[in-house]
Amino acid sequence: MTVHVELSERLSPAQLRAIADRLVYSVEGISAVEVLAPPGERPVLALSHDGDLGGQDVGPIVAELVREAMTARMSEPRxxxxxxxxxxxxxxxxxxxxxxxxxxxxxxxxxxxxxxxxxxxxxxxxxxxxxxxxxxxxxxxxxxxxxxxxLVDELPHHQPLLSRLRDGSATLDELRRPSGYMLNxxxxxxxxxxxxxxxxxxxxxxxxxxxxxxxxxxxxxxxxxxxxxxxxxxxxxxxxxxxxxxxxxxxxxxxxxxxxxxxxxxxxxxxxxxxxxxxxxxxxxxxxxxxxxxxxxxxxxxxxxxxxxxxxxxxxxxxxxxxxxxxxxxxxxxxxxxxxxxxxxxxxxxxxxxxxxxxxxxxxxxxxxxxxxxx
The missing domain is CATH 3.30.930.10 (Bira Bifunctional Protein; Domain 2)
Known part of the structure; x- marks a missing residue:
């Protein structure tokens, strides 16, 4: 599905890029963000989502990103x-x-x-x-x-628990625990x-x-x-x-x-x-x-x-x-x-x-x- 979110502020291209880049990591399931900016009109974000995303769900997150973009100095790359x-x-x-x-x-x-x-x-x-x-x-x-x-999970080196995984009386999610490592x-x-x-x-x-x-x-x-x-x-x-x-x-x-x-x-x-x-x-x-x-x-x-x-x-x-x-x-x-x-x-x-x-x-x-x- 696609949800359109109108932005209440006029923003520069650098600010719009920053908002779009952050948004895909801020709402689970967004597959694409397109910035629609017709001349003379306020920009609109077109959000493609894998599930059922309502505009009211993403609105506060977008508003926070807009506030950040408005307060930060956004320079174009040199x-x-x-x-x-x-x-x-x-x-x-x-x-x-x-x-x-x-x-x-x-x-x-x-x-x-x-x-x-x-x-x-x-x-x-x-x-x-x-x-x-x-x-x-x-x-x-x-x-x-x-x-x-x-982050990397591990299973405990504990025979009774591992036996439960084998016989199906426990699921992987029930037994996994955080390790002390992450992937590079x-x-x-x-x-x-x-x-x-x-x-x-x-x-x-x-x-x-x-x-x-x-x-x-x-x-x-x-x-x-x-x-x-x-x-x-x-x-x-x-x-x-x-x-x-x-x-x-x-x-x-x-x-x-x-x-x-x-x-x-x-x-x-x-x-x-x-x-x-x-x-x-x-x-x-x-x-x-x-x-x-x-x-x-x-x-x-x-x-x-x-x-x-x-x-x-x-x-x-x-x-x-x-x-x-x-x-x-x-x-x-x-x-x-x-x-x-x-x-x-x-x-x-x-x-x-x-x-x-x-x-x-x-x-x-x-x-x-x-x-x-x-x-």
């Missing part, structure tokens, strides 16, 4: 790199037969990103899928981004835990590839936005100028790689998906302080998707984990994160599943020469 096509991109290519191409492209892109990390002096790490909740509490992740968390929303948190309480000089750079998990709104799930996905991260710790310098270098290297692949899009300032109204100031600070940049891909057919981020979180997480320089000076940290699956899907949409159609940088990292790939 674009720092852009590559636009001369005309509208063609429709996505069919990906029939892409099953065999998926692992090949996955390995190729991860190899590209790993090469960037090694050139920056990164040490290799391997991260498990689970992370201790105590680490995440120290990061304040659940306080800031509860909408994306996947990102890999970098493991490194803060690894370095907690340490003192060091110079620049420390580490990299890892692993599985990450985020509880996305159902209506947003597609081939680009998955609840389980692969991430490659390059994480770095050092003096403030060292961290900003390395972030800038990696951002430029990734942009040049992106251009060499013949892809279109932009790099712009961005924010993390803070959930609560009282955190809107943090969102605005990230935009103004250029804490986060995203590489936003222009997809065939007109869609867009962020496929990489470049972050300088200053001393916020190092302070939480008591990570300092040897002279007790302030330690800053940053990371560059790649959504490997999204790079793969963008390649399939743009060039198709046949290796002979792939750009040269991909072929080099598959072990095939240009001539072999184009035959």
């Amino acid at each position: 674009v720092v790199r852009r590559r636009q096509p001369d005309s509208r991109l063609a429709e996505p290519l069919p990906v029939d037969g892409a099953t065999a191409a998926l692992p090949v492209l996955h390995r190729a892109f991860d190899a590209m990103f790993r090469d960037l990390a090694h050139a920056a002096g990164a040490g290799e790490r391997r991260c498990p899928a689970l992370i201790d909740l105590r680490v995440m509490e120290r990061c304040r992740y659940l306080r800031l981004f509860p909408q994306n968390a996947y 929303p990102a890999l970098c948190f493991h490194f803060y835990d690894e370095l907690a309480g340490t003192r060091s000089d110079g620049l420390t750079v580490v990299t890892a590839e692993g599985d990450c998990f985020r509880h996305e709104a159902t209506g947003r799930l597609d081939r680009f936005r998955l609840p389980s996905f692969t991430m490659r991260e390059i994480v770095f710790f050092g003096a403030p100028d060292e961290v900003e310098r390395l972030r800038g270098e990696l951002m430029e290297q990734v942009w040049q790689l992106y251009r060499a692949l013949g892809l279109y899009g932009r790099i712009e300032t961005a924010t993390d998906p803070f959930y609560y109204v009282e955190d809107s100031a943090m969102r605005q600070h990230q935009l103004l302080a250029q804490v986060k940049y995203e590489l936003v891909a222009s997809r065939p057919g007109g869609g867009e998707s962020a496929i990489a981020s470049f972050n300088n979180v200053r001393d916020s997480l190092c302070r939480q984990f008591d990570i300092r320089r040897t002279d007790e000076g302030v330690m800053h940290s940053g990371c560059v994160a790649f959504g490997v699956d999204r790079w793969v899907e963008l390649t399939l949409e743009t060039f198709g599943p046949e290796p002979r159609q792939w750009p040269e940088p991909i072929l080099r990292h598959t072990g095939a020469s240009s001539a072999e790939g184009k035959d």
